[in-house]
């Protein structure tokens with residue numbers, strides 16, 4: 001067994017017996033992990049006020065051979081989840097992003113980039129509009145998990161899309177269709193050229209607050225991303241949908 005010291009974001013904690021905590025965390029170098037912090041509810045010395053969800057910590061832990069759970073040895077707070085007290089909408093977004101990562105990020109996948117994405121979501125200026133920030137998280141998260149929305153060409157006839165004219169998002173195809181190939185009986189969501197362009201820039205990690213979104217575009221992109229995530233992840237848990245709905249009210 002080797003000790004690992006790494007920066008991590010706490011995704012979720014739950015009680016384990018009287019004194020222990022079960023902690024799900026995203027480590028910067030080793031991806032999503034789950035571990036036991038023994039006596040953490042009582043030990044102020046090894047885990048001083050740092051195992052709350054959303055906190056960024058420096059963590060010392062051990063991975064044990066043939067054991068699903070690692071063992072947390074000690075932690076130190078680097079940055080608390082700061083803006084939660086300042087904005088209800090931002091608190092919803094933080095909970096949503098942490099929960100999505102906790103539930104859907106496979107262990108040890110594309111860890112460093114997801115870590116930076118989550119860190120950026122948790123640290124963004126509390127005055128920024130949480131709706132484009134939510135779209136930014138969802139489009140980047142989907143891309144890192146390997147299912148970006150294909151916006152480069154019609155996914156039936158392969159005609160390149162040049163960000164002019166309407167496109168039709170198809171969940172079945174995982175991207176857009178041209179006017180000639182789109183089904184006429186539904187199952188697609190129309191997208192204007194500006195919406196396709198903005199979604200493309202979000203997926204590429206463009207600085208979202210420099211992009212201009214009007215309310216109608218935001219809501220259409222929100223509908224498309226939710227449909228897209230559900231087509232890949234299955235029905236999302238009610239607790240996730242509840243957070244997301246509140247965020248978009």
Ligand SMILES: [Zn+2]
Pocket residue numbers: 154155156157158159177178179180181182
């Ligand atoms: Zn086509």
